[in-house]
Amino acid sequence: MAGEVFKAPTGTHDVVPPTSARWEALERVFADLATRAGFGLLRTPVFEDLAVFKRVGEATDVVRKEMYDFEDKGGRHLALRPEGTAPVVRSFVQHRPPLPWKVWYQAPMFRYERPQAGRYRQHHQVGVEVLCTDDADLDVEVIALGHDYLRQLGLHQVTLLVNSLGDATCKPAYLDALRAHFATRTLCDEHKERYVENPLRVLDCKREACVGASADAPRMVDNLCEPCGAHFARVTAGLTAAGIDHTVESRLVRGLDYYTRTTFEFQADALDAAQSGVLGGGRYDGLVESMGGPPTPGIGFGSGIERVLLACDAEGVFPGPEASIDVFVVDVTGGETARDLVLELRRAGLGAERAYDGRSMKSQMKQADRSGARLALIVGDDELAAGEVTVRPLSGGDQDRVPRTDVIDRVRKLL
RNA sequence: GUGGCCGUAGCUCAGUUUGGUUAGAGCGCCAGGUUGUGGCCCUGGAGGUCGGGGGUUCAAGUCCCCUCGGUCACCCCA
Known part of the structure; x- marks a missing residue:
């Protein structure tokens, strides 16, 4: 470092x-x-x-x-x-x-x-x-x-x-009344001189002497x-x-x-x-x-x-929104499909993410899980060869294979 | 501006009292167990100038001084 x-x-x-x-x-x-x-x-x-x-x-x-x-x-x-x-x-x-x-x-x-x-x-x-x-x-x-x-x-x-x-x-008459009141009382060190300048401050003071002196002070609302x-x-x-x-x-x-x-x-x-x-x-x-x-x-x-x-x-209120996207694309065939698919999905108005660097499927699935996505779109060698994509609900349930061209429609239905 | 407490891994913290070989844990991260499937579990790995500088000492994360930063309180405000 x-x-x-x-x-x-x-x-x-x-x-x-x-x-x-x-x-x-x-x-x-x-x-x-x-x-x-x-x-x-x-x-x-x-x-x-x-x-x-x-x-x-x-x-x-x-x-x-x-x-x-x-x-x-x-x-x-x-x-x-x-x-x-x-x-x-x-x-x-x-x-x-x-x-x-x-x-x-x-x-x-x-x-x-x-x-x-x-x-x-x-x-x-x-x-x-x-x-x-x-x-x-x-x-x-x-x-x-x-x-x-x-x-x-x-x-x-x-x-x-x-x-x-x-x-x-x-207000001025009230301030005079306050000054007259505090003049007869013991105030804290900070206010025993300063009260003349702005007696309202004493009312705000939390020190014992001032709190006591304020207790029976005239109230603005009464004046x-x-x-x-x-x-x-x-x-x-x-x-x-x-x-x-x-x-x-x-x-x-x-x-x-x-x-x-x-x-x-x-x-x-x-x-x-x-x-x-x-x-x-x-x-x-x-x-x-x-x-x-x-x-x-x-x-x-x-x-x-x-x-x-x-x-x-x-x-314990207002936790804020759960940050999550709609789908996570898992591609173990080199990444070209993921590259193209996330753009298509985003242009279609969906939230889409993917993994980079050609990680293992296990690693990509972990990232999909952490992303909070509802669906994983999985592209392996079989799917690539067949021109299909596996659509897997990440909260459980059966996964399904759909033609690559139908992916966006299927995703929309499942969300 | 004044005072108390605290600075050890990305995060939360042990270890400092009684200085002593390669500084630990949990969580997180990465990888493997499971050669096409996440969460749970198991195994392993990466990651630290112990905030910084100076001093004492054969030896300092540990003691002393300075400094920077954090935190809490006062004042006051949101």
Whole structure:
């Protein structure tokens, strides 16, 4: 063996067959659901102007320390996409499409973090965004899409948490109330100073001191202004009407600063790993404006494919398709028949494979077995001389010899 | 960025505590048993610079240092 063996970079992974077929199947499930709900596929570049992502919040970890940013040969400061919403909004502002703009995506995301269970430097998300209105029915529709997606994969041990962060009217007053509350409490080392800057973070902190201080803290949902309260009430009522169980979690803050009003997250209870959030999102009514577009409310979610598949593994659901072909051609006469026959079969729309290198019949039959093919087509000296092919069902049963010219018809009948 | 654990065959791992001749197993792969037939079984085979570098020693997979990688957790997120 010569020298260095290269490996995929830290935090990245190859998706190798047959696992890749499972990914394709998952993406198809999502694409079908989104398409039926009126969403079109949006493909955006893998990198954007760094400033696009800074709009998700200068104070967030994603922007402060997890960005894969770089300067290109033209001196432009670019960054690999760390999340899905900002590029969609940038694209919206650039193209100004007619409303409502409902798009879905399926794309790799990049964050410079230390990898661990369910977290990678390159991970993949499917997601949707709707830009148009702050109609609460849209919140319900988007959350329901996420719910149905997870359900269609077979996941059942999933908890939906919802919250409202209020808007420009009620959020500031609530933050003041929170600050006043925490000022009288003992917080963890990290937050005892930082709470002034962003008191919502304390609600998200899992350290004992902060958990205690948060327990009787004022709840945003109790301090919403009238429009926000009415909006949130219609969202939760809509979820109930849709038969979607949900829990109002006033500490669901989420890490991106652009969220207003509704935030939500589906957690996979079957995952004992620390990363159990499999689908999360929310409303961002000020983001389009901050990117230079006309005031346009928006809502969406992202869902990590790797994590969702981990959750599927934990529940033992969504195994993915069995990779198999229709027929396997076994040729011990030199290989010319196999060479011609697999092409004929494939051109006829059938899945056909063969062995190479003139292996023994036993070896070729073994490969046929492993291939998962339903039928083996066997060509030996007798068949070659007679202008025939032996058709053998690999799951058992009697084999049969048919004229070479009738092979495709016979195969079609037997499949 | 901080911390714990772990790097031995393609994969999963013994062996490391008490350094000692040619480093093992299961699975997988290849071949044979069955000279035209897969799955089950039996036999054999290929495949390792023991992550890399340095050090201690007569002798290092085993002890020490450094380094790279993996993994789990914190932070945060999908």
